[in-house]
Amino acid sequence: MNVVAPFEGIGASVRRKEDFRFIQGRGAYTDDFNRQGQLHAWIVRSPHAHARIKGVDTSAAAKMPGVVAVFTGADMAKDNLGGLPCGWQIHNKDGSPMAEPPHPVLAVDKVRHVGDPVAVAIAATREQARDAAEAIAVDYEVLPAAATMADALKPGAPVIHDGVANNLCYDWHIGDKAVLDQAFAGAAKVVSLDLVNNRLIPNAMEPRAALGEFDRTTGDYTLTTTSQNPHVIRLLMGANVLHIPESKLRVVAPDVGGGFGSKIYHYAEEAIVTWSAGKLARPVKWTADRSESFMSDAHGRDHVSKAELALDANGKFLGLRVHTYANMGAYLSTFAPCVPTYLYATLLAGVYTTPVIYCEVKAVFTNTVPVDAYRGAGRPEATFLLERLMDVAAKETGIDRVDLRRRNFIPTDAFPYQTPVALQYDSGNYHATLDQALQSADWAGFEARRAEAAKRGKLRGIGCSTYLEACGIAPSAVVGSLGARAGLYEVGTIRVHPTGSVTVLTGSHSHGQGHETTFAQLVADRLGVPVAQVDVVHGDTAKVPFGMGTYGSRSLAVGGSAMVKAMDKIIAKGKRIAAHLMEASVDDIEFDRGTFRVAGTDRTKALVDISVAAYVPHNYPIDELEPGLEETAFYDPKNFTYPGGCHIAEVEIDPETGQVSVANFTAVDDVGRVINPMIVEGQVQGGVAQGIGQALLEACVYDADGQLLSGSMMDYTMPRADDLPPVSVATHTTLCTHNPLGVKGCGEVGAIGSPPAVINAVVDALRDFNVRSLDMPATPAKIWQIINGGRRMAAE
Amino acid sequence: MYDFAYHKPATVADAVKLLADPDAKAISGGHTLLPALKHRLNKPSALVDLSGIAELKGIRRAGNAIVIGALTRHVEVATSAEVKAAIPALAYLASHIGDVQVRNRGTLGGSVSNNDPAADYPAAVLGLGATIHTSSRKIAADDFFLGMFTTALEPNEILTAIEFPIVDKAGYAKMKNPASRYVMAGVFVSKSGGNVRVAVNGAGPCVFRQAEMEKALAANWSPEAVAGIKQAAGDLNTDIHGSAEYRAHLVTVMAKRAVAAAG
Known part of the structure; x- marks a missing residue:
């Protein structure tokens, strides 16, 4: 019999090999590994957002059943351990380097956010370690906290790090301000918009975990950890924190249950278990519970921005001015400084021919969990700003919102295209992805659907986002010149x-x-x-x-x-x-x-x-x-890759409750050559789910004292299956011109393109209520307030 | 969680004896208590597992009422032919508690004894004017719910069953908290002859009756009758998901919907 093997090459939707073990529950995650003689670590975390540590009394804990060791920051200092390093250095406008305060593995003098690790109890069982941790008495002198960027920048604000004036990490900019000011001077119209990009908590399904081992015979250390990049962890932890030669340190990241950025960074717990394993010559394991994840995984986003767009009389963009405050949290996480700068401001050209762009970014320390890259990292913030600004500009110039975008698209024959903010796009066809999405979503037929919804008492809206992102990071020499302390x-x-x-x-x-x-x-x-x-x-x-x-x-x-x-x-x-x-x-x-x-x-x-x-x-x-x-x-790539496309969301609002539901979502993405269409579809759907989560559901909320109010699933709204619409995913391919596969990347497009499409649709649904600015997430209470306020205004 | 002793009595009398220890706690489905134990927010000396007590189980018709044993799981109420026929709004309510996992484990007695202000069942108990049977007495719904997580139950008194009167009409509508999916504001309405009850859950610190709406509906059983009635926001809850004013507004919306659902 002549059997023809199924085609499995580029373009085939081959079923995922790894799913055999995942679906059968046979994945091997960090917490699944248990070693002979293994001990368990429980971390004592600060309950205060900002406090001085006057003393740590571990004597009672050390005597508890099963306890093998209790360590504090002082013990680590005795071993000359380094702090957690930052992998990217940004320079201020004046050329001076950013403020880079120490980030001790265990806090020594002060705690700076709720969840800041203070001590570790190590015992035979996890419960015993936890019992001991509860018996560690930390004497705190509670200090006033700066829970928001506004609080941190106020005159007389609490000083989070000695020597960091005004809690300012850096004051950075890109673009030619003088040329921009000229462009604005000649503008027929200037549209401005204030925006908040809401802070998110990643919540990978698998909480972080780390297992440290030390081989007394060879002197070799092994760290098994929930990481997206084990070599980076080995480099950062070995060289900067524990001073272990890389030849003596093995880092294993086995099956990892989701990362979304939050598992890129080198975290304190990795250093704690590895160092402890060496001190005790026994394996030491730590696994976060969900509550710890909320207060110790790096958070994402958290920008406050003002954007101004100058247009000529025909709706052509003349210039864009952006001022952004970016929250760094209490310490600099591994790649935090690059997110609101080189992964954000350089994206502000988007898919448009804006000739001049100036962006200023002030990065601010606050008494909150460190903020770092989260799915999309900088690019969702840039896209949200641009694509919201498009709709506001369309409304205020009277130009149709699709037409305004088209008038300013980078022409299909203009590639390679040099933007005014450093990037050079190699390929793309923004008209094609827009056309395909408009057709697929039946944009033209929307008003009939709105009228039908109105009969049912619902407010229906449609919105689009024509986005671009830069990924496939990145040419080492380029990122090196921009402050990266690693090659890529x-x-x-x-x-x-x-x-x-x-x-x-x-x-x-x-x-x-x-x-x-x-x-x-x-x-x-x-x-x-x-x-x-x-x-x-x-x-x-x-x-x-x-x-x-x-x-x-x-x-x-x-x-x-x-x-x-x-x-x-x-x-x-x-x-x-x-x-x-x-x-x-x-x-x-x-x-x-x-x-x-x-x-x-x-x-x-x-x-x-x-x-x-x-x-x-x-x-x-x-x-x-x-x-x-x-x-x-x-x-080593020659350039970034530039996926782009068009996302269209259609929403319905129940005006009585303010509940927004997404009726339909259409994504047409150019991710370059597609290797496995099924996997691309899944990646885009997952990204869109997170984007809808950001737009409608997710909000990390701190109170004025820096307590995390959204510290569990009871209060932090993760998207669930029934929050999500059918997502239509299609691709339109232009090939990347500088890598051998012609591929661009599909992991983040869903999370980047979708939030403004959803919010634009919500604003469109509320067109009778004259909404100009709408911060995410668009919760029922927030929407009701708009509707109720609007009704009240109409009544008056 | 902290260590505790574990008991699994076979009779209500034995359970009551075990609960004489003031630090012991009764557990049935455990959907509230277990998370609290895991978070170390609760340190009972012993757990008295009621799941082995046969007399606490089952759904039966008794005259003009449905009597549901305390250990009856939400899924059993939701799918009971008896409940669906007699008080469909109660089956509907049970079918919308939490998610499948919660409904498969959580019990009527556990939910009502706990009296979480954002739980569903208290609205039905109060909205139907049910009678709570305990190990020592019967308590009218109006006398049972005393405040946030507080009921008329004595420390070693066990809720054994709830007797729900069969009414002419009943309906339930709720707005869920987007994160927890507990009730942000819910309204259970019932009508039995000239007797109308309107119970509000989720919105305040404890389930309560809305007298103004009851009066309006007694005069005119229709959604329009309550559409203009504003709930005072004063005593309602405010949190990161919504203000007291929003919840007050939702009470009116949910009351309309509950009446519409009751038909």
Whole structure:
């Protein structure tokens, strides 16, 4: 029987290999690992937003049942441990470096946010550790707290870090202010808008966890941790905090249940368990409970901005001026400083030909959990600002909101396109994604649906967002010049085994993205090896060469490109072996999906013939070639990638309760070449779910004293399945011009494009109430207030 | 959670004896108590698990009432043919408590004894004028709910069953808290002859009757009758999800909807 193998290469919706173990509950997450003699750590966290530590009495705790050790910041200081490092340095307008106050692993003199780690109790069981932690007496002198940026910037505000004047981390800007002011002077119309980008709490399904081990025989440390980038953790923790050479430190990030950015950073608990394991020569495990996650995982967003757009009489944009305050929280998390600067202000051109842009960003310390990148990181903030501004400008100029966007789109023939804010876009077709989305969402037929909804007593609205983002981070030299303290290449090793199966070692890390499938498809496509015979290994510094990990939608564009480069080396070497075996010139050997052929003949060798020859080199060009068939490549991208597209939301509001429901959502995204359409659809749907969460549901709320009011699922509204509409996902492809796969990235587009589409739709639904500014989330109470206020105004 | 002793008595009498310890706590579905224990917000000396007490189970018709045992799970009330036929609004309410997991574990007696201001059942108990049966007496709904998480139950008194009168009409409508999905404001209405009851849950610190609406509905049983009645915001709850004014507004909206649902 002649069986035709199903196509598994680029473009096939291959089912996710990893789901076999996930669906059966056989994933192996950090907390699933238990070692002989393992101890459990419980962290004592500050109940105060801001307090001086006058003393820590651990004597009672140390005597509790099962307790092996109790450590404080003072114990760490005795071992000369370093603080948690920041991986990105921003410079102020005047060229001076940002304020970079110390971030001790365990607080020593002061606590600066609710949840700040103060001490750790280590015991035989988790409950015993928790009992001991409760017996640790910390003597706090409570200080006034600055819970908001406004509070932190007020004259006489509490000083969060000694030596950091006005609680200001940096005062940064980009663009030419003088040229911009000229553009505004000549404008026919200036539209301005104040915006808040609401603070979010990531809430990955798997809480963070860390297991430290120390081998007394070898002196080797192992940290198993919930990380998106184990090599980065090894580098930061080994070099900066614990001073362990990388040769003696292994970091493993096994199955990880979601990250969304929050698992990029090096956290205190990782250093605590690794250091403690060394001190005690026993494994030490810590697993966060959900309440700890709320107050210790880095939060996201939290911008307050003023945007001003200058237009000429025809609605062409002349210039954009933006002032933003960005909340850093109490300390600088690993990549926090770059988020509101190089991942935000550089995106303010969007898909538009705005010729001049000036953006000033003031980053502010507050007595809150540190803020860092969260799915989209900077780009959702820029997109929300721009796309809300578009709708307000349309209304105030009287130009149709779709038409205003079109008038200012970067023309399809203008690529590569240099923006005034540093980025150079390589490809895109914003008219095409807009047209496709308008058609798919039946934009033209909306008014009939609104009228039908009105008959049912509902207010219906539609809104769009034509967004762009920069991802696939990033060229190392570029980010280095902008303050990154790391390179942003990726590594890939292709190991063709003697019998022809393949192991891929990648520095990218999969925590839900489906890399084990998508990456296997790249091998199937190029080397002709069935997906079932390709294993993707990631997340272990002992197995994988130094890689930078997964964030910023970079895995395929950067990690996948590294794999392609490594496969190219495999093919080049294979051709030389094939030429030897078939006694032909290497120049005459062609390769196509697993078969080496002497051009123009029927003489062929399969990849497995080549791999056998390479590992059993009896008949082999041993003088010219090394045995074996394994190649490694590092890929440093030449540019960012620029996915973009159009999202359209249609909402209905119950005017009696203020409840907003999303009736329909349409996404048409240009993510470059699509490897697995099913996975892309899933990624976009997940991102849209988070975007709708930000727009309608999620709000991190602190009270004036810095207590976290939204500290559990009882008060923090995570999107649930029934909050979400059917999401129609389509792609329109223009290829990335500078990576070998033509891919752009799809992990964040959903979270970037969707929030303004939803809010624009809500504002449209409320068109009779003259809403100009609407901060997220658009909760029922907030919408009711608008409607009620509007009715009251009409009555008066 | 902290350590505690665990008892599983087979009779109400044994359970009452065990609960003579003032630090012991009764547990049935555990959907409120277990999270509190896990958060170490509660430190009972013992848990008295009522789930082995057969006499607390079951749904039966008794004259012009439905008597539901305290251990009856929400899913059982929601799907009971007896309840659906006699008091469909009660089955509807039970079918909308929490989520599937909560309905499969949570019990009538647990919910009513706990008297969470944002729970569903207290609205039905008060809105139907039910009678609470306990290990030692019977208590009218109007005398049972005393305040936030507070009832007329004595420390070692166990709620054994609730007797819901079969009424002519009843309806329930609620607005959920977007995060917890507990009740932000709910209204249960019932009509039995000239007797009208309107119970409000979620909005205030404890379920309460809305006298003005009861009067209006007694005169004219229709959504329009309550549409113009404004609930005073004064004693209602304010939190990050909504102000007292918003909840007051929702009481009127939910009252309209509850009457409409009752038909």
